[in-house]
Amino acid sequence: MKYYISEINKDGTIAVDDTILVKGVLCSAGSHIMDGFEPLFSAEAVERLEKAGYKLSGKTNVGEFGLDLMGEFSYYGAVSEGGKLAGAAAALVKKGEAKAALNVDLNGSPRRAAALGGVDFIKPTYGTVSRYGVIPAACSGEQIGVTAASAEAAAEVLGVIAGHDDKDGTSLPQASYEYKTDEGVKGKKIAVISELFDAASDEVKKTVEAYAEGLKAEGAEVKTISLEEAKAAQLAWTVLSAAESCNNFSRYDGVKFGYRTPDYKNIDDLYVNTRTEGLNFLTKATVLYGSNVLSKGRYFDCYDKALRIRRLVSEKMAEIFKEFDAVLVPACGEASYEEYDIKEAFEKTYKEALFTAIPSITGIPAMATGGVQLMAAAFGESTLLSVAAAMERRG
Amino acid sequence: MKYEIVIGLETHVELSTNSKIFCSCGGHSSPIEPNDCVCPACAGMPGMLPVMNKRVVELAVQAGLLLNCEISKYTTFDKKSYYYPDLPAAYQTTQWFHPICKNGHVEVTTKDGTREIGIKQIHMEEDAGKLVHDEWTDTSMVDFNRTSVPLIEIVSHPDFRSADEVLTYLKNLKAMFRFAGISECEEGAMRCDVNISLRPEGTTELGVRTEMKNMSSLVSIERAIKYETARHMDALERNTEVLVQETRRWDDTKGRTFSMRNKETAADYRYFPDPNLMPIVIDDEWLGEIRDNLPASIEEKTAEYKDYGFGDKEIEMLISERGLCAILDAVVDGGISPKSAAAWILTECAGILRKNGELVGSLSIEPSKLVTIIKMVEEGKINRGGGKKVLAAVLEKDVDPVQFCKDNSLDAQADEGAVAAVVADVIKNNQNAVNDFLGGKQKAFQALFGGCMKELKGNGDPQVIRSLLEKELEKLK
Numbered sequence: 118m119k120y121y122i123s124e125i126n127k128d129g130t131i132a133v134d135d136t137i138l139v140k141g142v143l144c145s146a147g148s149h150i151m152d153g154f155e156p157l158f159s160a161e162a163v164e165r166l167e168k169a170g171y172k173l174s175g176k177t178n179v180g181e182f183g184l185d186l187m188g189e190f191s192y193y194g195a196v197s198e199g200g201k202l203a204g205a206a207a208a209l210v211k212k213g214e215a216k217a218a219l220n221v222d223l224n225g226s227p228r229r230a231a232a233l234g235g236v237d238f239i240k241p242t243y244g245t246v247s248r249y250g251v252i253p254a255a256c257s258g259e260q261i262g263v264t265a266a267s268a269e270a271a272a273e274v275l276g277v278i279a280g281h282d283d284k285d286g287t288s289l290p291q292a293s294y295e296y297k298t299d300e301g302v303k304g305k306k307i308a309v310i311s312e313l314f315d316a317a318s319d320e321v322k323k324t325v326e327a328y329a330e331g332l333k334a335e336g337a338e339v340k341t342i343s344l345e346e347a348k349a350a351q352l353a354w355t356v357l358s359a360a361e362s363c364n365n366f367s368r369y370d371g372v373k374f375g376y377r378t379p380d381y382k383n384i385d386d387l388y389v390n391t392r393t394e395g396l397n398f399l400t401k402a403t404v405l406y407g408s409n410v411l412s413k414g415r416y417f418d419c420y421d422k423a424l425r426i427r428r429l430v431s432e433k434m435a436e437i438f439k440e441f442d443a444v445l446v447p448a449c450g451e452a453s454y455e456e457y458d459i460k461e462a463f464e465k466t467y468k469e470a471l472f473t474a475i476p477s478i479t480g481i482p483a484m485a486t487g488g489v490q491l492m493a494a495a496f497g498e499s500t501l502l503s504v505a506a507a508m509e510r511r512g
Numbered sequence: 513m514k515y516e517i518v519i520g521l522e523t524h525v526e527l528s529t530n531s532k533i534f535c536s537c538g539g540h541s542s543p544i545e546p547n548d549c550v551c552p553a554c555a556g557m558p559g560m561l562p563v564m565n566k567r568v569v570e571l572a573v574q575a576g577l578l579l580n581c582e583i584s585k586y587t588t589f590d591k592k593s594y595y596y597p598d599l600p601a602a603y604q605t606t607q608w609f610h611p612i613c614k615n616g617h618v619e620v621t622t623k624d625g626t627r628e629i630g631i632k633q634i635h636m637e638e639d640a641g642k643l644v645h646d647e648w649t650d651t652s653m654v655d656f657n658r659t660s661v662p663l664i665e666i667v668s669h670p671d672f673r674s675a676d677e678v679l680t681y682l683k684n685l686k687a688m689f690r691f692a693g694i695s696e697c698e699e700g701a702m703r704c705d706v707n708i709s710l711r712p713e714g715t716t717e718l719g720v721r722t723e724m725k726n727m728s729s730l731v732s733i734e735r736a737i738k739y740e741t742a743r744h745m746d747a748l749e750r751n752t753e754v755l756v757q758e759t760r761r762w763d764d765t766k767g768r769t770f771s772m773r774n775k776e777t778a779a780d781y782r783y784f785p786d787p788n789l790m791p792i793v794i795d796d797e798w799l800g801e802i803r804d805n806l807p808a809s810i811e812e813k814t815a816e817y818k819d820y821g822f823g824d825k826e827i828e829m830l831i832s833e834r835g836l837c838a839i840l841d842a843v844v845d846g847g848i849s850p851k852s853a854a855a856w857i858l859t860e861c862a863g864i865l866r867k868n869g870e871l872v873g874s875l876s877i878e879p880s881k882l883v884t885i886i887k888m889v890e891e892g893k894i895n896r897g898g899g900k901k902v903l904a905a906v907l908e909k910d911v912d913p914v915q916f917c918k919d920n921s922l923d924a925q926a927d928e929g930a931v932a933a934v935v936a937d938v939i940k941n942n943q944n945a946v947n948d949f950l951g952g953k954q955k956a957f958q959a960l961f962g963g964c965m966k967e968l969k970g971n972g973d974p975q976v977i978r979s980l981l982e983k984e985l986e987k988l989k
Contacts, residue, residue, distance in 0.1 A: 367602030
């Protein structure tokens with residue numbers, strides 16, 4: 118069981134996913150194909166942390182390129198706690214071995230890990246934290262977020278890493294990067310999306326219901342609503358993220374860095390054997406799926422349609438946030454996961470995307486807290502953090 | 513049956529920018545050694561993100577304006593995926609769905625008359641790197657210097673009807689882009705994909721087409737077109753072979769094309785919008801700015817210089833190099849008459865450069881310094897010979913012209929008083945020659961004149977010396 122792929126400072130307090138570059142520290146993204154890759158520069162988020170005086174503890178184990186549920190298919194082995202799958206960062210924070218962790222959220226993996234691991238994770242609005250120095254997979258939706266033991270700690274670290282960056286063309290200048298945790302819950306209107314709630318297991322439903330009761334007790338109004346585009350968002354994000362990942366992973370070809378097959382006679386063999394040996398089954402499935410939805414005959418039926426769904430879902434969510442301050446939904450379908458065969462991984466992650474795809478595809482902020490997931494309108498991080506903080510104070 | 517040649521061109525032009533298209537590495541002319549000019553971004557390292565070079569957009573729009581294109585208000589970048597070792601990220605960032613310029617046209621004039629060539633579109637993209645194959649060690653090496661150097665690709669309609677039209681068009685593009693500062697268009701900086709087919713004259717359906725990729729020499733393009741025309745003609749007329757749509761490679765040594773075992777026609781590039789580059793909106797204000805910054809075209813400059821009264825030869829020399837035009841225009845703006853400015857540039861500057869084995873086209877001088885020199889001469893502060901000396905010093909060591917005159921007492925020599933003193937001295941010290949002259953020997957005048965020049969170390973104005981000497985000798989008669 119490996120939490121850290123590489124350790125950096127013995128007295129460091131912030132763990133960083135191995136999909137985020139730290140200058141001079143080998144970076145694997147959980148993959149064999151990155152073998153020996155030493156980054157020439159640090160991610161902007163890492164630079165900001167270090168400039169603010171935070172010390173990094175090490176690089177945490179992740180599933181290959183962050184595609185799986187929460188790290189079960191790392192080349193360095195799965196992380197588990199008490200026989201159940203667990204995220205390395207969430208586990209370290211839960212144990213108190215790290216104050217916080219930076220994680221790349223592209224498919225909801227750190228949100229699931231936090232919800233199941235009993236800690237908080239906030240994925241801010243797309244464009245809030247620079248993606249400079251993130252091993253790219255699904256560029257149009259992935260964001261660095263923060264895992265922490267409390268909403269206050271998450272807000273503190275997010276405030277440090279958030280900010281405009283000229284090196285990232287999608288970095289969105291915002292009026293303020295200060296995050297509040299004291300806005301309270303009283304009077305807030307919270308929506309539960311039935312399509313997501315209904316799809317979860319009974320145990321998860323109970324957790325969501327209990328959270329809703331807590332919110333009501335704190336003076337919030339909770340109402341169940343329907344979002345019939347939820348399934349479309351799930352499929353569309355799978356299409357977009359697989360396509361973008363397929364394109365981004367093409368650079369791992371054995372020519373410039375990382376793993377190279379010993380077995381080649383020409384350039385075609387070099388490409389094919391390197392990638393066959395260097396990538397795991399889930400990554401290969403993602404690449405093939407992504408390649409397929411981008412192919413000539415399918416582009417307009419798959420990729421282009423997914424872009425249209427992205428817009429539609431964004432509009433629908435904006436409608437919802439005209440009436441509601443936040444959305445309360447499950448973070449995942451099950452209350453725990455056991456190790457499983459990698460051949461099932463693509464279907465499993467697709468299934469879980471129902472719960473996590475909406476913030477990924479629309480760019481809105483989301484937070485895993487108290488075993489559930491909250492979403493808010495773009496730039497609504499303080500709403501999420503305040504709700505979470507109030508509920509945490511309630512205990 | 514008579515056949516008509518139908519040719520369409522895709523022309524890649526390297527843009528003259530100081531940096532690459534998505535990073536701050538130097539542009540096309542910077543590197544010396546392989547992989548000198550590479551950063552994590554243009555090497556396709558994971559974690560890098562592209563940041564758009566604004567100048568590329570401006571130059572692409574200017575190219576579009578010169579080719580009478582519609583300029584898109586909304587333009588986007590797309591990723592084109594394929595594997596090749598010179599393409600580090602395994603995708604090329606290009607424009608597939610919303611190119612920056614569309615629907616242009618340009619005229620070409622050949623001995624067969626003037627015809628209009630339609631421009632389908634112009635799009636921006638990044639160049640790929642270069643592979644170097646070493647046969648001795650049986651290895652291939654990659655040079656990423658050229659990776660991400662900005663290009664525009666100009667896609668014409670299949671409107672060319674002869675090799676002559678193709679060459680004229682390419683020469684015109686080259687001259688136009690060089691003059692506007694859009695591209696230096698040096699060897700290899702302009703590359704063409706040539707699509708060619710034949711059809712019976714009078715018909716409208718296109719014949720079977722072959723494509724020759726990546727041709728940069730005009731001579732090769734002409735030979736290749738002629739070869740392909742003959743090959744197609746043989747196939748159509750004498751059934752020598754069955755034509756298939758394919759990419760062929762031109763072999764310059766063998767003087768013929770070869771079919772390429774072609775995977776590329778079957779390749780699916782899987783284009784999709786690049787999520788890391790936001791759409792670019794070119795509003796009227798920005799477009800207006802870019803249009804205002806577009807330098808005068810060759811035609812406009814030629815007309816302007818004709819109005820100045822310049823001869824055809826002078827105009828041709830000036831137009832051949834936009835840097836010369838820029839210097840001339842600045843000198844004229846500095847208050848010098850166009851004729852005088854042209855003479856100083858094309859005669860004096862050219863003369864000095866020629867002595868050093870350089871052409872006038874390589875002239876590099878701060879126009880204000882040239883203005884100062886010309887003014888000093890024209891106001892009689894120094895003579896023309898002195899002016900040339902200052903000019904030479906400015907060209908060689910970039911000295912300050914006024915200071916140089918002072919340091920070398922050039923301005924003093926122009927002073928009639930100083931010349932008069934020398935003349936008086938020479939007369940006083942050469943009584944024999946004076947007597948000879950007064951006795952009717954004209955040759956003696958030359959001796960006295962030479963004496964004055966010698967005293968003045970060649971800096972005196974011959975006109976001034978001659979007239980003063982004549983005046984003084986007259987007094988003695």
